[in-house]
Amino acid sequence: MKANNKISLQRDTRAQVGIGTLIIFIAMVLVAAVAAAVLIQTSGILQQKAQATGKQSTQEVSSNLMIKGIEGVRAKNNATDIAGNISLLKLNVGLNVGSSPVDINQVVISITDGTTTNNLVYGNNAKTHDVIMKDFLTTNTAALNLKALLTATQTPPGANAKYFFTVEKIRDEDSSFTQTKPIMNTGDLVIIYVSTAAAGDAGFDLVGSIDTSAGLGDSGLVILPRTPVNIVLTPEAGATTVAEFVTPSSYGIRENLQLYP
DSSP, rough: OOOOOOOOOOOOOOOHHHHHHHHHHHHHHHHHHHHHHHHHHHHHHHHHHHHHHHHHHHHHHOOOEEHHHHHHHHBSSSSSSSSSSSSSEEEEEEOOOTTOOGGGGGEEEEEESSOOOOEEEEEEOOOOTOOOOOOOOOSHHHHHHHHHHOOOOSSSSHHHHHHHHEEEEEEEEEBBOSSBEEEEEETTTTEEEEEOOOGGGGOOOETEEEEOTTTOOOOSSSSSSOOOEEEEOOOOOOOOOOEEEESOOOTTOOOOEEEOO
């Protein structure tokens, strides 16, 4: 008996489908590679920006000046002939715990008596007024710079008292603070001198121990009794420091007055 053998032929189209799949796969790999390169580049940029932002944010919250006290000094000729207003403010300033170093050369002090406002920069800062304070000395003779603050006038900008302040170091363990480069670190303590001499003070010969017989420069401020005073210290980076107080109702015969806190 002869067996029935049937041969069946089928058309195979799988090869064509495989080529299309391969093309799509290669295209997907290329797209994925491009996307990966973009993501890597973007993540690198974002990381750098995040680090820079974090550093700036840390500096902003950690660079804080602290006004520990403010003393007022009245000009005088003798123990009984004393000016009727405050002629000089002495700001006792330090840094908060954990603060970053602060360059006093970049600090701006705004002071107002409710009528006049002075924006002051450090005496060795020539970037704001194109000149440094007249008669400013780069040595550590802070007393001579204070005398120049109180008495010297130049054109421009005018009386030193209206545009500048000076600083004297009280505590500086690492010797980071000089008149040329007044850098404050944690633990440092300085006195910032702000002239508040009025036009009528020109005839007084002394402010503290400073000889002002050459004539006191007019600051434009008048700090009489019961005067509200606002002082704002703005560093290059970090939070501003504000001190507000009202002067006593009478100065009496006192030459030095504790005004803040």
